[in-house]
Amino acid sequence: MENASVRLMHYDPRWRQEFEQTRSSILSSCEGDVVAVEHIGSTAISGLIARPTIDVLAGVTNPASIPSAARLIEGLNFRREPFGDWHDRDGVQLIKPRHRSESEPEPTHCVFLMVHRSDSWKQTIAIRDFLRTHPELAIDFEEAKVKQWRHGEGDPRRYAANKAIFFAHLLDQM
Template identity: 30%
Template structure:
């Protein structure tokens, strides 16, 4: 089963995306619809809202007057938080019931308007944000809902801004064009990413690029790492283990394979082989089969054993290295990252080597092995730098 979070600002077109995904076969969980259910007449949710805001938020028929309630909470942040404290736990509980009823191979799309605001992004395998220009959204609110401009602007201002949503998004769908263009983008997402991602999660299969293709430095790599780390942290809770961005994508200015390297610090490899591995796989980070180790530095000593997990997401390859705290491989990954960050000359030398090897040794195994002599020599420089600067992992 794949859990996808869908969000977007008011009038962005989120509902159109949700409807298209449902037509393609997704199980849609509409948080707005559930939010209406949990405050229906006679419900505990409605009683609690009346107790908090008085019966001025009720209509003549005793049902919730959503417009009256909206006028209260969208003009008062503390009032909005009181409302969220009443409704959000009930919405989450009902959503969990619907997820439990879905088929094992389902793509479950949770349509959550305030997904970013309430910090739910790490709970999903993938977050999709629908985005449209504010001017477009204001036009839609006036045309489709008859909303006054001042009210529309208040509604938009009460939600997360576009930059905050983009930071939480694995996929951004632009909806300033036609409905046909939006549907085509949704269809590609379904075919090329969501369906294979779901199958990979279910089969516990990691995406492993076989060929080396260097990508120019991407300033969003650290942000992408941040989303991955948040998912990992949520998956392993209540364990509170150290997570680090390592490898070339963690070093500003380095071209790299477009694969995010993450190090998860574990107490021991036995711990890595326990329930932790299952929780990571369920979250979309399955273990890569086989024996994995790091070549020791300097060469000649015993290999540094580790566990390797990857990503089930075909759109975001990941190497997730599980190494025991204080082990040589654990320390070395952090040392080399920090040394290359601090030394522009060695960073430039490493970049030149990477470009040369990517051209002459395009398969992953040959490329990795061919870098060993350089790393053996660089290890000595890194240790000297650590001694001179007082570096600690």
């Protein structure tokens, strides 16, 4: 997944439906372990250019439920991946590969499974909600993201690093 070029697309209203289907599948398959599922990332902000990957935050109340919930989500054609730097280490990241192919690196969905209302949970939801309620900052984010994407020629490491810088500045404004 690391060597693939980042692909960006104009907002697709079907992303909301994709999230709702994923949310329903996770809640029904996780037998009560998962108590909340939230749509996050740029696909959750109406109108923004984004990677065509539906990012999902799934929360459990008991940290001991994370392994069993992760196994149940894996049953929905997801696989575990190393957690990104901006999330707590007690969670699990699961991705759904595009076309179930290992050679197609960009996933269709990414689930961050963690404790509901943990610090990472609260921060992620706060950023999403802040961008939803401050469209001028969301547009600034989009412009910076596209500019850096072009400058970095779609390199995933540079793309992620530049987004992290923007989010650090955004957190200072919140």
